[in-house]
Amino acid sequence: QVQLVESGGGLVQAGGSLRLSCVASGRTFNIYAMGWFRQAPGKGREFVAHIKRSDSTTYYADSVKGRFTVSRDNTNGTVYLQMNNLEPGDTAVYYCNGKKYPPVFVTTVSDYWGQGTQVTVSS
Numbered sequence: 001q002v003q004l005v006e007s008g009g010g011l012v013q014a015g016g017s018l019r020l021s022c023v024a025s026g027r028t029f030n031i032y033a034m035g036w037f038r039q040a041p042g043k044g045r046e047f048v049a050h051i052k053r054s055d056s057t058t059y060y061a062d063s064v065k066g067r068f069t070v071s072r073d074n075t076n077g078t079v080y081l082q083m084n085n086l087e088p089g090d091t092a093v094y095y096c097n098g099k100k101y102p103p104v105f106v107t108t109v110s111d112y113w114g115q116g117t118q119v120t121v122s123s
Helices: none
Strands: 002-007 010-013 018-026 033-039 045-052 058-060 068-073 078-083 092-099 117-122
Touching: 002 092, 018 033, 018 092, 018 117, 033 068, 033 078, 045 068, 045 078, 045 092, 058 068
Parallel strands: 010 117
Antiparallel strands: 002 018, 018 078, 033 045, 033 092, 045 058, 068 078, 092 117
16 A cells, blocks of 8 residues: 655735645555545546656646646655645645556546645635
């Protein structure tokens, strides 16, 4: 099994920045990619960004391109999401996600999940 623990959410004004962290532990050798999904109130869980373990290829939702950056530190099994120029529409619970197989853009039954961290952007 794999355990994912997020940190770094909070309340920020529009235009501000936050950085989320996700530490993976356990059987991490079978993780293909790690990243983030988010879920706003009354909406489904949507893809935000991912980074491949093998070559650090990154993937982003169109809504966050140019504002968010996903990165990783393999020395400590941590993935980061740097969020800049935040907008009220970014308000959601952000979930760290680990994938055993592609594709990265959709959720699957084999995914690993963190507990979620709240990000609130005020206007």
